[in-house]
Amino acid sequence: MKLYYYIHLSLFFLSIPIFAQNSIGDFFKPADSLIVERRNTVVIAEAVAISGALIGLNELWYKDYPKSKFHFINDNNEWLQMDKLGHIYSAYHIGNAGANLLQWSGATKKQQLLYGSTLGFVFLTAVEVLDGYSQKWGASSGDIIANATGATLYVSQELLWKEQRIVPKFSFHTTSYASMRPDALGKSLNEQILKDYNGQTYWLSANMHSFFPTSKIPKWINVAVGYGAEGMISGNKDVSDVNSGSEDKRYRQFYLSLDVDLTKINTKAHFLKTLFSILNTIKIPAPSVELASNGVVNFHCLYF
8 A cells, every 4th residue: 555655656646747837736647638838747646656665665674684596475365465465556547646646647438448557567576576575475366356456446447437336445553453553553653554463444435426427416425345354463373482471363254335536626717636545545433333253243324
């Protein structure tokens, strides 16, 4: 998730100095036809952002670990598949950002789908290649399938409905599990958002008015179904390397909640439309019903 924001914001800010126009509204307004300068800026910005992210990952993460021949691992049973949902989420939203940037440049719909919406799949698969050459990790076929699923979720909706009616979203709350194993689950809040799967929830948020256009349902009201998991202090149910002595009692969580589609809020300000598109990756706090795999049912007045 954090990588998605770095790339999205990099693409966003790299393009501003080159094409600042008479007003912010003019700048953020998508072009009706191809503007070559805008398209070139998008391509350069994407190349810089993605190359920088991959180089940074290699320097900060992989460089200190021994290399190996390219190999695959099977990690599909780890973290109750929470990490796989993270790949779907990231691939979808990086692809969405890529498609929106090409739309801003005036590229055709076909070009947006071919070269924009696949951006997340390409980038995250490149990360898998780095994993594959690391002795400590290894490329994951499950991760690659999840990356493809995220890109497919975006493309299929554009082809079927010409709009995104179902959007993956994310929410997070801190848990007590991080303190049990901070090296694996995060020491600071920033690390925990990325590493502590116990506090993460992934949602599919569906816009009701898009499915029922003749109804009186407000255009911005969504219904969201979520998935989470708790009780995990290691990838698998193996706590031999945990000094806390806490028992790993993992279980799945399923949620039903209301949400808001910020992109459906009526505004003519293209800057606000861009801002709402970025913020629409996050599920808003709302009342939620939770059904856990251990049989417990909870009602949350405000869940995030």
